[in-house]
Amino acid sequence: MKHIGDYNFWFLTGSQDLYGQETLNEVSKHSKIMVNELNDSNDLPCKLIYKDTLLTASSIEKTIKEANLDETCVGIICWMHTFSPAKMWINGLNALSKPMLQINTQFNKSLPYNTIDMDFMNLNQSAHGDREFGYITARMDINRNVIVGYWKSKTFKNRMSKWMRAAAATTSGKNLTVVRFGDNMRDVAVTCGDKVEAYIKLGWNIPYYGIGDLVEEINKVKDSEIDLKMEEYQAEYTIVEPTKYNLEHIREQAKIEIALEKFLIERNAEAFTTNFQDLHGLKQLPGLACQHLMAKGYGFAAEGDWKTAAMVRTIKLMGENLEGGCSFLEDYTYNLEENNMFNLSSHMLEICPSIAKGKPTIEVHPLSIGDKEDPARLVFDSKEGNGFTVSIIDLGNRMRIVANKVDVINSEKSFKQLPVARVLLAPKPNFITASECWILSGGGHHNTFTTQIDLETLEFYSEMVKIELLKIDEETTLSSFRNQDRWNRAYYG
Numbered sequence: 097m098k099h100i101g102d103y104n105f106w107f108l109t110g111s112q113d114l115y116g117q118e119t120l121n122e123v124s125k126h127s128k129i130m131v132n133e134l135n136d137s138n139d140l141p142c143k144l145i146y147k148d149t150l151l152t153a154s155s156i157e158k159t160i161k162e163a164n165l166d167e168t169c170v171g172i173i174c175w176m177h178t179f180s181p182a183k184m185w186i187n188g189l190n191a192l193s194k195p196m197l198q199i200n201t202q203f204n205k206s207l208p209y210n211t212i213d214m215d216f217m218n219l220n221q222s223a224h225g226d227r228e229f230g231y232i233t234a235r236m237d238i239n240r241n242v243i244v245g246y247w248k249s250k251t252f253k254n255r256m257s258k259w260m261r262a263a264a265a266t267t268s269g270k271n272l273t274v275v276r277f278g279d280n281m282r283d284v285a286v287t288c289g290d291k292v293e294a295y296i297k298l299g300w301n302i303p304y305y306g307i308g309d310l311v312e313e314i315n316k317v318k319d320s321e322i323d324l325k326m327e328e329y330q331a332e333y334t335i336v337e338p339t340k341y342n343l344e345h346i347r348e349q350a351k352i353e354i355a356l357e358k359f360l361i362e363r364n365a366e367a368f369t370t371n372f373q374d375l376h377g378l379k380q381l382p383g384l385a386c387q388h389l390m391a392k393g394y395g396f397a398a399e400g401d402w403k404t405a406a407m408v409r410t411i412k413l414m415g416e417n418l419e420g421g422c423s424f425l426e427d428y429t430y431n432l433e434e435n436n437m438f439n440l441s442s443h444m445l446e447i448c449p450s451i452a453k454g455k456p457t458i459e460v461h462p463l464s465i466g467d468k469e470d471p472a473r474l475v476f477d478s479k480e481g482n483g484f485t486v487s488i489i490d491l492g493n494r495m496r497i498v499a500n501k502v503d504v505i506n507s508e509k510s511f512k513q514l515p516v517a518r519v520l521l522a523p524k525p526n527f528i529t530a531s532e533c534w535i536l537s538g539g540g541h542h543n544t545f546t547t548q549i550d551l552e553t554l555e556f557y558s559e560m561v562k563i564e565l566l567k568i569d570e571e572t573t574l575s576s577f578r579n580q581d582r583w584n585r586a587y588y589g
């Protein structure tokens with residue numbers, strides 16, 4: 097599985113040969129210092145790779161084409177330290193196939209009032225050069241973002257990190273494989289969709305496999321492998337009531353997990369779906385198995401919901417190494433008391449323990465759906481905090497992303513009879529407006545829930561993949577949301 101730290105970004109400095117070698121040496125020196133300091137700060141999720149200052153159209157085109165071909169490079173970052181006549185960038189920009197960030201910053205923070213002269217002005221003129229570059233990217237309608245600020249500042253580095261996370265997810269998404277065991281749940285609309293379009297637009301490959309292929313892999317799992325997996329479970333979770341019956345059922349999930357992971361690794365897949373209607377040859381619905389794989393970073397969604405499975409993987413990558421967690425989730429049931437409205441989100445079994453408060457327990461209970469043996473699952477309450485839910489849907493002619501900021505609230509009472517993971521969500525701006533907007537937008541009952549990244553990261557992502565993002569947050573009113581929906585329908589067609 098790929099990790100965020102496996103990726104890098106190329107740092108391209110624009111200039112021209114008009115300035116003379118002495119100035120150009122200074123330009124290169126500054127860029128190198130910036131790249132080294134940014135890398136050494138450990139504030140960025142991926143490494144920056146310094147590239148020589150670009151002085152000609154041919155060197156720009158060559159460098160961008162090399163960036164396109166480099167598998168570990170997931171985007172380029174451009175900075176016009178001095179004035180770089182932008183016609184020189186046209187061929188390179190036409191060839192660019194990866195996300196691009198323009199940073200508008202300056203090596204020095206403050207104006208040196210007492211010493212500033214024309215030489216200094218000519219050397220430090222990104223205010224000038226970055227506008228020329230902005231013009232050509234606007235005219236060519238190049239997909240890009242611009243971040244302005246002092247390069248050492250926390251805010252600047254923080255926004256740059258978010259952009260990098262979104263870019264890594266966008267570029268690595270071009271090679272994302274989502275394995276579907278079985279089709280999507282019979283008669284369900286929102287989990288269906290155009291897989292060819294998803295491949296074209298996002299690079300998501302979504303192959304189908306019969307459940308028998310997995311059963312074959314399950315039958316090959318050795319007892320010694322299960323013993324090791326059980327040790328992992330015991331180290332990470334608490335097994336309540338370790339009776340012979342329960343342990344046997346937990347071992348069955350261990351067996352499924354081992355087989356699932358081998359199956360995914362062999363196919364270079366980082367996400368998968370199951371369907372409780374298609375479990376022929378399996379003793380249990382995969383519960384604990386899916387939960388533990390999600391905790392490792394795999395994308396997952398139930399009922400054949402490949403769009404959500406891919407989005408879980410995408411957002412897990414974007415949030416890797418950050419505080420919090422990310423899970424597949426489903427809007428389940430409401431508390432509708434006046435002034436205390438919230439949503440109890442969960443699923444039959446498969447919620448990722450990365451969002452858990454405290455140590456989850458492993459429990460074995462009957463499951464009325466699926467008609468199989470009692471499955472082992474992780475049970476927990478989720479950690480309080482801020483996050484958002486996101487749904488990606490197919491509108492027939494295009495895809496749409498809907499996201500809602502939420503507070504995860506603490507449960508004042510316990511759920512004695514509910515042996516699944518529980519997530520209590522109070523959406524913003526308030527329960528009623530948020531739920532009305534979500535339903536009006538067509539957002540699904542399944543979603544990806546994260547407390548690791550914020551909406552700005554998702555906004556960067558939606559721009560890179562050119563998919564509409566409808567946000568529901570503190571600012572949202574029902575009428576503004578409906579207008580945005582109408583305007584977006586006109587814009588996106």
Ligand code: MN
Nearest residue numbers: 398399426542
């Ligand atoms: Mn479901």
